Amino acid sequence: MASSRAELRFADDEVPLGGGTWLFSEEQPGIGGMVDLTGLGWEPLVEQADGGLTIAATCTLAELRAHPERAGRGAHPLFALAVDALLGSWKIHRFATVGGNICLALPAGPMTTLTAALDGVGLIWTPDGTERRVPIVELVTGVRQTVLRHGEVLRAIELPALPLAARVAVRRISLAELGRSGAFVIARRDVDGTFVLTITAATSRPHQLRFASIPSATALANAIDETVADWYDDPHGAPDWRRATSLLFAEECRVELDSADGGVA
Ligand SMILES: Cc1cc2nc3c(=O)[nH]c(=O)nc-3n(C[C@H](O)[C@H](O)[C@H](O)COP(=O)(O)OP(=O)(O)OC[C@H]3O[C@@H](n4cnc5c(N)ncnc54)[C@H](O)[C@@H]3O)c2cc1C
Structure with missing residues (x-):
């Protein structure tokens, strides 16, 4: 330690x-030792x-x-x-x-x-x-x-x-009721109006899209398809399901944050 x-x-x-x-x-396999970080007292x-x-x-x-x-x-x-x-x-x-x-x-x-x-x-x-x-x-x-x-x-x-002060909208889904996330989408609307969408779990790594203001439905969907190509494939979900779900969630979050009183769902 x-x-x-x-x-x-x-x-x-x-x-x-x-x-x-x-x-x-x-x-x-391959790990011969571990250095415990918890003794550092952070x-x-x-x-x-x-x-x-x-x-x-x-x-x-x-x-x-x-x-x-x-x-x-x-x-x-x-x-x-x-x-x-x-x-x-x-x-x-x-x-x-x-x-x-x-x-x-x-x-x-x-x-x-x-x-x-x-x-x-x-x-x-x-x-x-x-x-x-x-x-x-x-x-x-x-x-x-x-x-x-x-x-x-x-x-x-x-x-x-x-970002901590932002209004946020969230959607998450698992194939099984108590399973790992198949898609986890978070959207933010910052106080300066910036709209930020983060897609995880559906992809092999996190993806983030940023707009100066709330985009149109078409602009958002097109941006996702232009940006994301690594829809993940494992027992927790097929790539086409993960893409369709993420697009749906992104649109729901967009609509929610476009309304006057949207917030965490
Ligand atoms: C029932 C159950 C459900 C789980 N569900 C999920 C899930 O839904 N999603 C998920 O992601 N995981 C899941 N896990 C796996 C795991 O428990 C979590 O990912 C957990 O957060 C790992 O944190 P840890 O501190 O225990 O990491 P550790 O086991 O201590 O380390 C994990 C890895 O990170 C490295 N590491 C740790 N800390 C640092 C550091 N500060 N700097 C550099 N490298 C570091 C280690 O070397 C190791 O490679 C689950 C585990 C269980 C038992």
């Missing part, structure tokens, strides 16, 4: 350990003076869900919706970390959904003692793939104030 950044060193066959809910859930959630929120990578899903709502933070209900989309027991939610969920990079990773939709930026600690920042929507690059290089650690996810 590392207790300081200086101790955060990884041998060739060692990986970071978050809550371990995935690492200890199946055989891990504050789970830090409110910023400018209205932003910093989530430590080791923040558990339960801690995120319990974070108190703040006045004017329209996107706050997304925290609980995203945590509940990971259909584990309370035991899993108490150990699974936000960073572990993002770094695992499954299409149905709800922390990727949440933080990508809110323009989250990943703060990455590099082995040479420096750091770099990558938007979460670019950090996850494919199924079980991220931009993280060996020895790099996701330290935190920084959520800016503006």
Whole structure:
């Protein structure tokens, strides 16, 4: 277990350990050791003076869900919706970390959904003692793939104030009642009128579309088809179903946020 950044060193066959809910859930050929991040004592959630929120990578899903709502933070209900989309027991939610969920990079990773939709930026600690920042929507690059290089650690996810204050609309579906997400779509309307649509779970990596104002139905559908080609195929849903569902959800979210009093569905 590392207790300081200086101790955060990884041998060739060692990986970071978050809550371990995935690492200890199946055989891990090729992994010779794990460096536990939970001893680093990172504050789970830090409110910023400018209205932003910093989530430590080791923040558990339960801690995120319990974070108190703040006045004017329209996107706050997304925290609980995203945590509940990971259909584990309370035991899993108490150990699974936000960073572990993002770094695992499954299409149905709800922390990727949440933080990508809110323009989250990943703060990455590099082995040479420096750091770099990558938007979460670019950090996850494919199924079980991220931009993280060996020895790099996701330290935190920084959520800016503006998206947190947005009005949001959400749609999620699973093929099975208690199954993993087949499509998870979040739309935002920022206070400056910007419309941002984030599609996850239906695709191998997150996709985000941004418009200066609410687009027409046709413009939105065309933009999705021009942008997204990697509709995901696994037992949780076929690509054509995921595409059709995402297009439908995107349109429903667009209509909802176009109305005067739209909000989380
Ligand atoms: C019942 C059940 C349901 C589940 N449902 C889902 C689901 O719907 N969607 C889903 O995505 N997952 C699901 N999982 C898998 C897993 O539990 C979650 O993805 C969980 O959030 C992983 O977090 P963790 O902290 O336990 O990660 P760990 O198991 O500790 O690590 C996961 C991976 O991330 C790496 N890692 C962890 N933290 C960092 C860091 N800070 N920096 C760099 N790399 C890091 C590890 O090296 C490892 O490769 C489920 C698991 C169970 C048991």
